[in-house]
Amino acid sequence: MTQATRSELQQVIVASYFSIEERLVTLDLEEVLLHQYERNHRLYYVASGKVIGILPDRPITQPIFEAQAGSFVGVYSFFSSDHQSYSQVQATEATQLYYYDEDPWEHQSADAGQLLSFLFHIVVMELRSRQQFAGRMAQEYQESMNKLIKTEKLATLGQL
Helix, strand or coil, X not given: CCHHHHHHHHHHHHHHHCCCHHHEEEECCXXXXXXXXXXXXXXXXXXXXXXXXXXXXXXXXXXXXXXXXXXXXCHHHHHCCCCECCCEEXXXXXXXXXXXXXXXXXXXXXXXXXXXXXXXXXXXXXXXXXXXXXXXXXHHHXXXXXXXXXXXXXXXHHHC
């Protein structure tokens, strides 16, 4: 499937399943969408704004993922057997999200195959996105460590 076709398919799926006004969630700055370990049966589409995932039960202060407009959130909990969110998801700015909460395997419409194919694509893209985000965070951490080492070396040199 080409990039243009994926983009067109995403537009069709978003228009069909992620644009129903009754399924709109609006978050203010730092408002929580999902709490860590909360059960979640919804797949969210970020229409505008930005959310991050954090692990409040761990001493990690950096977000473990971020999702901007055009991204999907709640992928893990929506597709997992226990439907449990592994992170806390909160807004970093005013955000609007639409959700889908039906069982995609029981979808009976003519476009069920298209929907399932797209949902599989979301899972793959989520894995890719998280991997890229983790890579960026690791690179930033390494750069910070290099600056710290350089500062320590200069401080030691200054003492000598």
